[in-house]
Every structure is written in structure tokens, then in C-alpha cells.
Amino acid sequence: MNRLAPLTLYTPGFAHYGIAWSPFHTTRLAVASAANYGLVGNGRLHIASIASLPGVPPTISLEKFYDTQDGLYDVAWSEIHENQLVTASGDGSIKLWDIMLNDLPIRAWQEHTREVFSVDWSNMNKDLFISSSWDGTVKLWSPERPRSITTLQAHTTCVYQALFSPHEPDVIATCSTDGTVKIFDLRMPAYAPPAPGSANFTKPLSAAALTVPASGTEILSLDWNKYKRYNLASGGVDKMVKVWDCRMVKIGPAGQETAFQAVGGICEAQFAGHEYAVRKVQWSPHRPDLLASASYDMSCRVYVSVSRSWLLSSLHSSLLLFPYYLKLVLKVVSNHELFDRWSTNPTAAGTNLVYIHDPHTEFVVGCGWSLYEEGVLATCSWDCKVNVFRI
Amino acid sequence: MSSTTEGVDAITQFLSYPFDKDDAFQQGLTGIIANGAFDCKTDAEKQEVIRRSQIFYFNHTKGYSITWDEVQRRLPSNPSAVPAQTTTTDSQASADEQTARQLSLAELKVLIESGRTDQIPNNRIIPNDLNPRTPSQSTAPARKKPWELNTAATE
Numbered sequence: 128m129n130r131l132a133p134l135t136l137y138t139p140g141f142a143h144y145g146i147a148w149s150p151f152h153t154t155r156l157a158v159a160s161a162a163n164y165g166l167v168g169n170g171r172l173h174i175a176s177i178a179s180l181p182g183v184p185p186t187i188s189l190e191k192f193y194d195t196q197d198g199l200y201d202v203a204w205s206e207i208h209e210n211q212l213v214t215a216s217g218d219g220s221i222k223l224w225d226i227m228l229n230d231l232p233i234r235a236w237q238e239h240t241r242e243v244f245s246v247d248w249s250n251m252n253k254d255l256f257i258s259s260s261w262d263g264t265v266k267l268w269s270p271e272r273p274r275s276i277t278t279l280q281a282h283t284t285c286v287y288q289a290l291f292s293p294h295e296p297d298v299i300a301t302c303s304t305d306g307t308v309k310i311f312d313l314r315m316p317a318y319a320p321p322a323p324g325s326a327n328f329t330k331p332l333s334a335a336a337l338t339v340p341a342s343g344t345e346i347l348s349l350d351w352n353k354y355k356r357y358n359l360a361s362g363g364v365d366k367m368v369k370v371w372d373c374r375m376v377k378i379g380p381a382g383q384e385t386a387f388q389a390v391g392g393i394c395e396a397q398f399a400g401h402e403y404a405v406r407k408v409q410w411s412p413h414r415p416d417l418l419a420s421a422s423y424d425m426s427c428r429v430y431v432s433v434s435r436s437w438l439l440s441s442l443h444s445s446l447l448l449f450p451y452y453l454k455l456v457l458k459v460v461s462n463h464e465l466f467d468r469w470s471t472n473p474t475a476a477g478t479n480l481v482y483i484h485d486p487h488t489e490f491v492v493g494c495g496w497s498l499y500e501e502g503v504l505a506t507c508s509w510d511c512k513v514n515v516f517r518i
Numbered sequence: 519m520s521s522t523t524e525g526v527d528a529i530t531q532f533l534s535y536p537f538d539k540d541d542a543f544q545q546g547l548t549g550i551i552a553n554g555a556f557d558c559k560t561d562a563e564k565q566e567v568i569r570r571s572q573i574f575y576f577n578h579t580k581g582y583s584i585t586w587d588e589v590q591r592r593l594p595s596n597p598s599a600v601p602a603q604t605t606t607t608d609s610q611a612s613a614d615e616q617t618a619r620q621l622s623l624a625e626l627k628v629l630i631e632s633g634r635t636d637q638i639p640n641n642r643i644i645p646n647d648l649n650p651r652t653p654s655q656s657t658a659p660a661r662k663k664p665w666e667l668n669t670a671a672t673e
């Protein structure tokens with residue numbers, strides 16, 4: 128792919144809400160969108176593909192689209208069927224699509240009572256996916272079943288995102304308006320005892336294996352690190368990107384023995400810099416310490432989440448085999464040196480920042496790393512444009 | 519904003535100004551483009567970048583204060599020359615025109631609050647049906663994710 132010019136796909140009239148790369152086709156991606164900024168009107172699922180022929184600059188083009196009654200807020204590709212994907216809608220519906228067919232979905236589920244804001248397909252139990260909703264619940268689904276398998280009352284308010292752990296088949300993480308990130312064990316569907324003084328007996332909360340008080344305001348997005356177990360990133364209204372070490376969590380029978388509602392999580396790094404809320408965070412599928420964030424400040428940023436001593440030592444190691452990665456590490460080292468030389472403010476932020484993408488002219492609401500092409504990142508925005516570029 | 523009569527005169531001057539022969543303007547525009555102003559832009563947006571640069575340059579060098587909207591109103595070929603709020607009494611033609619572009623949040627708010635939802639673009643009834651055709655058969659095997667290739671996941 129061309130190194131300099133970003134590829135752009137324009138979808139006039141439809142502001143984006145989520146983007147996902149196909150786990151089967153290296154250069155295919157899906158975009159969930161809504162007309163009129165999701166306030167009123169239809170949704171549209173876009174399927175796009177990047178074509179790169181030898182000697183010709185690569186291009187991105189729309190392969191297909193599907194119109195829906197209400198805005199689409201998220202999309203996830205099936206992990207068992209290369210032509211299928213699932214969408215989350217503002218009217219509470221979840222739909223399964225087959226891109227070899229036109230116009231209509233092949234399945235639909237209507238259980239959530241408010242907007243469905245995220246869907247995620249399990250990479251470990253490849254016949255399962257989860258949805259999260261503003262109704263406070265997370266639901267577990269199989270494409271073959273007419274009803275949900277399990278419902279977690281995960282939070283009392285909006286659940287903006289729910290994601291399967293990449294390492295443990297029955298573990299999920301959620302984030303919410305209430306400022307917490309929670310980790311749940313789907314094998315332990317117990318309810319938490321009501322909080323002291325609480326009179327809310329009608330809607331008991333499911334017991335979380337761990338609750339991370341991640342922010343004083345809404346957490347809009349989270350992601351599991353793909354290489355470090357129980358390492359998560361979060362982003363939200365406080366404009367910060369934070370990295371959490373959650374290895375103290377007790378999963379399985381061990382979790383049941385300890386008291387419910389364990390609270391924890393060690394914030395091992397935090398990155399300031401975004402000027403408005405952080406809408407999406409995603410770890411690199413290729414590197415344990417590369418993290419992208421998208422924000423209402425119209426930018427997408429990439430951070431290297433490592434300490435300076437590690438950076439310096441890594442320069443002498445096998446990293447030299449990866450020129451692309453070395454370039455990023457050198458950039459961080461030089462940032463740190465600039466910091467040492469010029470800054471008198473020890474809290475100066477952004478020293479782990481390695482890339483800013485800012486051609487978007489509206490909120491950047493999604494970002495996604497290419498699964499099979501290292502260093503390629505796609506962003507989607509309320510300016511109705513998808514940009515694909517190499518960092 | 520300039521007064522109407524002064525504005526019209528200035529806009530006539532602006533529209534006839536030979537920007538392509540003005541070296542100082544061309545040099546400035548080249549700089550703007552070199553700084554990435556054209557990245558990820560459609561042709562229409564590139565035209566807008568150029569037009570806005572021209573307005574800025576014209577105001578700066580001639581001492582006028584003409585605005586983007588004033589120039590747009592005088593461009594006969596521009597389909598969005600008529601602001602959406604004033605098209606409400608117009609016929610089907612203006613509704614089609616609205617569908618062609620994205621309304622601003624403010625324009626949407628006006629339409630929603632006044633109940634004129636029929637004029638909101640992309641607000642059709644979509645059949646709530648399932649596809650009667652047989653879904654495709656999967657033929658591709660699952661691919662390993664990059665983190666699954668390296669079995670030694672670090673702690």
C-alpha cells in the first residue's frame with residue numbers, strides 16, 4: 128500500500144459509527160453508519176475493499192451497501208463465515224447479513240430495549256457473539272439460535288462497549304456511562320448483592336469478577352491487549368487514554384470464593400493529548416505496546432505504551448529485525464530526549480505519541496488496525512469518510 | 519459581515535479577479551496544498567479549499583470582508599446556493615436537492631422541532647423482513663490472528 132497518500136472512501140449523507148476489518152479477506156472492511164448523525168433516519172452498512180494491482184496506486188471502493196430502518200452503531204464480522212457479519216442498531220435490533228445476498232438481513236433479533244451500541248464476535252468460541260446496549264445489559268448470542276443465550280445486567284446505565292477476551296473464551300470486559308470498566312466471567316452468572324442502602328431490588332446487577340473505577344466520567348471504549356493477559360486500554364469523556372493491569376482478577380471457581388464486587392486495576396500508563404472525548408481505543412494486533420485512539424477532536428493518535436528504559440534496551444534487541452517498528456521506537460526515544468532537553472514540566476504528556484492523523488473534518492468515531500497488514504490503520508468519521516493509511 | 523450593497527460590489531470584483539494570474543496568490547495556494555490541505559478531499563472539497571483561500575486572500579489584500587455565503591449566493595451553478603430553511607415552501611425539486619447533501623445539525627434541529635420530518639433526507643421506510651434466499655456456504659477456513667501465531671504470549 129502506498130506510504131504517503133491515505134486512501135479515502137466517501138459515503139455522502141451517512142456519518143460513521145464503527146469500522147471493522149474482515150478476519151478472512153485482508154483488504155475488506157465494513158462500516159456501520161447513520162443518516163443525519165444518528166439523530167433521525169436510516170442506517171447503512173457499507174462493505175468496502177482495497178484493490179492494489181502492481182504498478183497502479185491502490186484504491187478503496189464501495190462493494191456493497193445495505194439500508195436499515197434505524198442508524199447502525201457498530202458492526203462485527205463473523206469468525207466462522209467469511210460472508211457474514213452482524214450489526215448493532217439504534218432501534219435495539221441486531222441483524223445478521225450475508226454479503227452474497229442483497230437488500231435484507233438473513234436473521235434479526237429484537238431483545239434490547241434501547242440502542243445497541245456494540246457487537247463483538249468471539250475469536251475463541253467462533254459461534255458466539257455479544258452485544259451491549261444503552262439498556263445496561265450485555266447479551267450473548269449464537270447466530271443459530273432465535274433468542275439470546277445469556278443476559279448480563281452489566282451496568283445500571285449505558286454499556287458503550289463489550290469485548291471478548293482474546294485469551295479466555297468465557298471472559299468479557301465492558302465499559303459504561305458509570306465510569307467503570309468491568310470484567311465478567313460468563314460461566315458465573317451470579318447476581319451481586321445490592322449495594323448498602325440500595326433499594327433497587329427490581330434490577331440486580333450481575334456480579335463482575337473485577338470492577339475498575341477507570342474515570343470520574345463516561346468510559347466510551349475499551350480494548351484487550353492481544354499479547355499481555357488482562358491488560359486493557361480505556362478511553363472516554365475525560366479525554367484520556369489509560370492502560371490497566373488487571374491481572375489481580377480472579378476468574379472461575381477462584382473468583383466465586385472471593386467476595387463479589389472485587390475492585391481493582393492498576394493504571395500503568397495514561398496518555399493525555401486529545402482535546403475532546405476519546406471515542407475509540409484499539410490495541411495493535413501485531414504489537415503488545417502499540418495503541419490507537421480516535422476522538423471527537425477530529426484526530427486519531429497512535430501511542431507506544433512502554434517505559435523509557437524499555438525503549439532504550441529494546442534498541443539493542445531483536446527489534447532491529449523490524450524496520451517499521453524500529454522507526455516508531457526511535458520516534459518515541461527522540462520524543463523522550465526532546466522532553467528531557469526542553470521541558471521543565473515533569474508531567475508533560477504525549478511523549479509516547481508516535482503518530483497523529485488529522486485530515487478528518489468531523490468527529491473521528493472509529494479506528495481499526497488491519498488484521499493482516501502490519502501498521503495499516505483505518506479511521507471513520509462523522510465527515511462520512513473512511514481513511515486508510517500506514518503509520 | 520459587510521453591508522449588502524458594498525458586499526455585492528466587492529463580490530462582483532471578487533468573481534472577476536484574475537487569481538490564476540496573481541503570482542502571490544498562486545504561491546500561497548501551493549503552500550497550503552503542500553501542507554496537506556488536499557489530503558483525503560473530494561474534488562468538490564478541493565474546489566472549496568481553493569475558493570476559501572481566494573476569499574481570504576481577496577479580503578486580506580483588498581480590505582474587504584466578503585464571506586463564503588455571499589460568494590455562494592452569487593454562484594449561479596451552485597446547487598446548495600439556497601439555504602435549506604428557506605426551501606420549505608418549495609416543491610419536490612428542493613426536497614431532491616436536500617437529499618443530495620448532508621444537512622447541518624442546526625438545519626436538522628429546525629426540521630425535527632417543527633415536525634417537518636418528511637423533509638429529512640434518508641428517512642425512508644425499510645421493510646422489516648428477512649431475506650428469503652438461502653445464505654451462502656462458507657468455504658474459507660478461519661485464519662489465525664497475528665497474536666495466535668506467536669504462541670508465547672508475554673505476561
